Amino acid sequence: MAVIKTIGTAVLGVAVLIGSIGKFAPQLFMNLPFPLSVIFWVTTGNPMPMYFMPDAWREDEIDTWMKDGDLVVATGAKSGTTFMLYCTHQIRTKGTDINDELFPDVSLTTPWPDLKQSRAGNWAEQKNRYNDTVLANGRKLKEYWDNPAFPFRIFKSHYAPPELPVRKKGGKKIKYLAMARNGIDVAASMTDFYSSHSEKFRNLWGGFPPNISGEDHAAEEPPAAVKDMLPPGPMAEIYFGYVKKWWDYRNDENVLLMHYADVRKDLKGHVSKIAKFLDVDLDENELDVVTQRCSIEHMKGLPDKFGYKMPLNLDKGLWDVEKDSIVKTGAMVNKGEVGKGKAKFHPKVVEQWKKAEEDAFGHDPALLNWARNGGEF
Secondary structure, three states: OHHHHHHHHHHHHHHHHHHHHHHHOHHHHHHOOOOHHHHHHHHOOOOOOOOEOOHHHOOOOHHHOOOOOOEEEOOOOOOOHHHHHHHHHHHHHOOOOOOOOOOOOHHHHOOOOOEOOOOOOOHHHHHHHHHHOEOOOOOEOHHHHOOOOOOOOEEEOOOOOOOOOOOOOOOOOOEEEEEEOOHHHHHHHHHHHHOOEOHHHHHHOOOOOOOOOOOOOOOOOOOHHHHHHOOOOOOHHHHHHHHHHHHOOOOOOOEEEEEHHHHHHOHHHHHHHHHHHOOOOOOHHHHHHHHHHHOHHHHHOOHHHOOOEOOOOOOOOOOOOOOOEOEOOOOOOOOOOOOHHHHHOOHHHHHHHHHHHHHHHOOOHHHHHHHHHOOOO
16 A cells, blocks of 8 residues: 555656646757657647747737838748748849848748747747847848848748737737638648758757658558647647638738638739738839749749748757758748649548538638638638
């Protein structure tokens, strides 16, 4: 009896210790091998992925660092985010930055405040260093993202309302560009994306996302990335929550909600639409130049621009702020195909995804159809 009591006390002590770490220093779990790192992270109440943080967008915080006219490119994960960050930069410069001197890396010119750049990072400490950090070339980081030549600044996010205070009363006038994509296509891109992360980034975050390049994507069982995204998986909010939340804001004056399939079908028309939303006047020649530079074909020729640096990282020995990138070279700009999911996965996986869509969006047939196919609202 005494032994059982001792074991029980020990187990309780370990549980209390793990819970305390999860609450006060969850970054310590990142020293564990995968999947223990993720299991302890999630079971102690921490959100996934572990390197996301919404603090910059709090209603009582956002006006302390944003300016009137700033743009938040809040596209869904694997729904054309890098595509839109680069394209909106082309629109604001009217295609004149022909050598991309103002765009050395997507993270430098169009920062990602959602991203925790160090294991113990937080918005409060990163906020100041966005202004003060000096890069290896001797230039301040701020010269790229807050360049006085820009008519507005561009920031990246994967959040949606209410994390993004789209309808806040008063304060800075901020615009939001949101974009969704066919869900099974998102899942197909995500399976490739898991394995596209650099080993340095994966090691930084406890082995997440795992390298699943050896998985059989045509198997009857969903691959790991798809399981994570299907409700009630830990990443379900990234797609299903994102679409549902933005749908209710589709007609707001400061929101431009688009569908990836529509943009790919008519790039020039959508470049024009985005420019109008951003109050940028493009003449016909400028529109042609910007459209060409926004094309996937053009972007594929610039693989070194889209590695996603983390210049604010403080994890000495784990990350080299000059050399390391979140993803492997060329991984962020692929073919961007529409319909790739149906071709990639087993029919049973496709049907499982369809059922999840119907459960999530079926209460509104217009939403369900738009989420799958795009088109007019």
